Amino acid sequence: MAVQPILIYPNPILKMQAWTVEHFDDELRQLIEDLVDTMRAGPGSVGVAAPQIGVSSRVCVIDVSNNRHGKDNNHGLLLMVNPEIVARSGAAVMREGCMSVPDYTGDVERATEVTVRFTEPDGNVREFTATGFEAVAIQHEMDHLDGFLFLDRITSLKTGLFRRKSYK
């Protein structure tokens, strides 16, 4: 067990583009173990990206199977090294929060379906299409690898919907 502290914004690592993983070695396996332990330790956490524990590498772990939004539609525990989204479609808004940005939540629009390709720690390349909540989790965690926080994705103020142009 090696639960790592979660970095909180404005830690600069959270805004950096993470490095591509080149060596599938013990160091990587240790990083993944730490990420999984940290995810399991977070209250209701469904994913952690390496930059959140201070490692600027393109690695994230996701597991939505214990979450009410994801329990019926998921691919179990995902250990993603150098993940890429190769296709995306659809759009839905969900209110997101993030362990690295405490006490703030906002509505974020994400694709409802993403096809993701990544390497597993043993070097095996995997590709599948995730939908619904798992797709949202993948996009949120992968954003961390490019230095994006959900704050960069909030699309609209909720009061904007019914504003009228003129008043009589």
Next chain:
Amino acid sequence: MTPKCRSGNLAHFAVTIIGKDRPGIVADTAEVLFTLGCNVEDSSCTMLGGEFAMILIVSHTKPFAKKQLEAEFAAKVQERGLSTFVRSLKDDEVCYQKPAGELCLISVYGSDQPGIVYRVTRELADRGVNINDLNTKLVGTPTEPVYVMMIEAVLPEEMSVDEASLLLEKLKKELSVEISVRLITPVSF
């Protein structure tokens, strides 16, 4: 849940500013606050009708009296056509208690008629549903005005979204309005 407090050595005030909309209301207000050394900790500002309304929680290192703040606003803001109000906050009013229950968006809309806000919010209040955010708009056409109300509310811990929905079912028929309740409890990644 532990209440979150950031009071420390700070005096807190609730400040409201309302005036006929024009560019610069926020800048004028923020300038007064900045000059006084106040921090805007929380704020919500929006257009209501042709008015621009600001609600702020501001803090200042103690000692700092409410009358200093009021005097500055009276002098600098009111002369620009803005109405203001200042209230001192006690330490326990500054603490933010994280809600325990589900967060819901309740949308209510239908032909305009008196009592929509009252009836819906009374029903919610009587069941211990706590409103976080509420806004209403009169839309539609002059001959067929439509009233829209959006409520973000925290349900009591034991209440589910379906129960909240059921609770409003009776009003839906009585007022002939559409009411829907959906879960928007944030997901933390």
